[in-house]
Amino acid sequence: MARPIRIKTRRIGGETELLAMVTHPMDTGRVKNKKTGKLIPAHYIEKFEFAINGKVVASANLGPAVSKNAMVGVKVRGAKAGDTVTVSWNDNKKESGSKSQPIR
Amino acid sequence: MKKIAMILIVLGATLGVALAAKADPAHDLKAFQGYFLKKFPGVKLSSYHDGLYALPQAKEERAEWEQIMVFPPYELGLEKGKEFWNKNHLASCFRNGGKGVAAHYPYWDARAKEVRTIVNDINSCLVKKGMKPIKNLKSGTMAQTVAYMKSLSNGYRVHINVSAPGMRKMYEEGKKFFWAKRGQLNFACADCHVHAAGMHIGGNVLGPALGHGTGFPVYRSKWGKLGTLHWRYMGCNKQVRAKPFKPQSKQYKALQVYETYMDTGIPLKVPGQRG
Numbered sequence: 001m002a003r004p005i006r007i008k009t010r011r012i013g014g015e016t017e018l019l020a021m022v023t024h025p026m027d028t029g030r031v032k033n034k035k036t037g038k039l040i041p042a043h044y045i046e047k048f049e050f051a052i053n054g055k056v057v058a059s060a061n062l063g064p065a066v067s068k069n070a071m072v073g074v075k076v077r078g079a080k081a082g083d084t085v086t087v088s089w090n091d092n093k094k095e096s097g098s099k100s101q102p103i104r
Numbered sequence: 105m106k107k108i109a110m111i112l113i114v115l116g117a118t119l120g121v122a123l124a125a126k127a128d129p130a131h132d133l134k135a136f137q138g139y140f141l142k143k144f145p146g147v148k149l150s151s152y153h154d155g156l157y158a159l160p161q162a163k164e165e166r167a168e169w170e171q172i173m174v175f176p177p178y179e180l181g182l183e184k185g186k187e188f189w190n191k192n193h194l195a196s197c198f199r200n201g202g203k204g205v206a207a208h209y210p211y212w213d214a215r216a217k218e219v220r221t222i223v224n225d226i227n228s229c230l231v232k233k234g235m236k237p238i239k240n241l242k243s244g245t246m247a248q249t250v251a252y253m254k255s256l257s258n259g260y261r262v263h264i265n266v267s268a269p270g271m272r273k274m275y276e277e278g279k280k281f282f283w284a285k286r287g288q289l290n291f292a293c294a295d296c297h298v299h300a301a302g303m304h305i306g307g308n309v310l311g312p313a314l315g316h317g318t319g320f321p322v323y324r325s326k327w328g329k330l331g332t333l334h335w336r337y338m339g340c341n342k343q344v345r346a347k348p349f350k351p352q353s354k355q356y357k358a359l360q361v362y363e364t365y366m367d368t369g370i371p372l373k374v375p376g377q378r379g
Contacts, residue, residue, distance in 0.1 A: 006175055021175045071175060 005087055005099040016079040016103060018050055018058075020087040021071040028064040043093055048072050051086040052079055052103075079103055129266050129275055129365055136366045140314040144302065152315030153373040161302040162309040169377065178251070178323035178375040181330040185252030188245055194253070197229035206257035207372055208264055210361055212271035219274050219357045222250050223332065241351035242335035243327065251321040251330050254374035262318060262367040271361065274354075278362030281355060282313070287346030293359075316363045319376025326379050333360060 029042025050058040058074040088098035151158040195201040227237035297313035320333040338348035
């Protein structure tokens, strides 16, 4: 079951804002499960990338400091309506996902 | 001395007459809504479904809320509610398939002689279809499903009927509950949500009582999930160190009847996002 990714794009002046949210627990590895008393193992996104028409425009190293359901946003210039934005991520447990969407 | 006494007697008689004037729900409604519309002159009645974010005193909170609403956190829970609703064909238990109906809840069931809420009707629908009723009435499946069902009535203006004697009795009990002091901290709902609406309590801005429930079930950042109105009632009672009642208890249903009647004319906006 792929983790849902939601993407929103909006034009602000001459720039295009790209916003993406991945449903991900972002566990730090330091929290105990209330029922079992055992530590919940670390599970967090490591890399988060934005690409436009296949070319990477922004790359973020997230890590355990970012909270659950990580939301990342960037502003880019030069993107046009109809271009395809692709969001991809991978985590410390070797899970990954990606989603593409046209820019409005 | 005599003149002052005369003035006082006349004043007393006028006030006395006014107080003794028959208070009925319609009269209560006009006074209640009038109070808020006067206290917050720029805020339209229809904006009150946004709770504290409708108030000018909550400008910073509103900016934060608008940021969060770019990706509304309730979307996943709402989806789950929709799946549950469709999977179990709950639409067949409601008039018009459940669309537009939520604005007329709660209602008086003359046969059962009780107030019926959406939670009640969803559970009896499940029982009618040979399934077990949902036990958790605070969050999870019930909250998600009520949220979805109510969202089918978004934009519809609240309008409930309190004329049946049994319903009117519940209205009066709810009204008493709302205005009565309770808990170790000795607060009434009205103290925070009428008199202190727009003021701060700790780091939070107090929302107005007008509109209470029109955004419920709500996603509270504190809860990290969707939750029901009665769960919030429980929390509020605990906050003033009063013993909470159970979800769907007679007391909370009565309070809900009163608050919903006070919301007459406000369009539903479900699910809400708070905090």
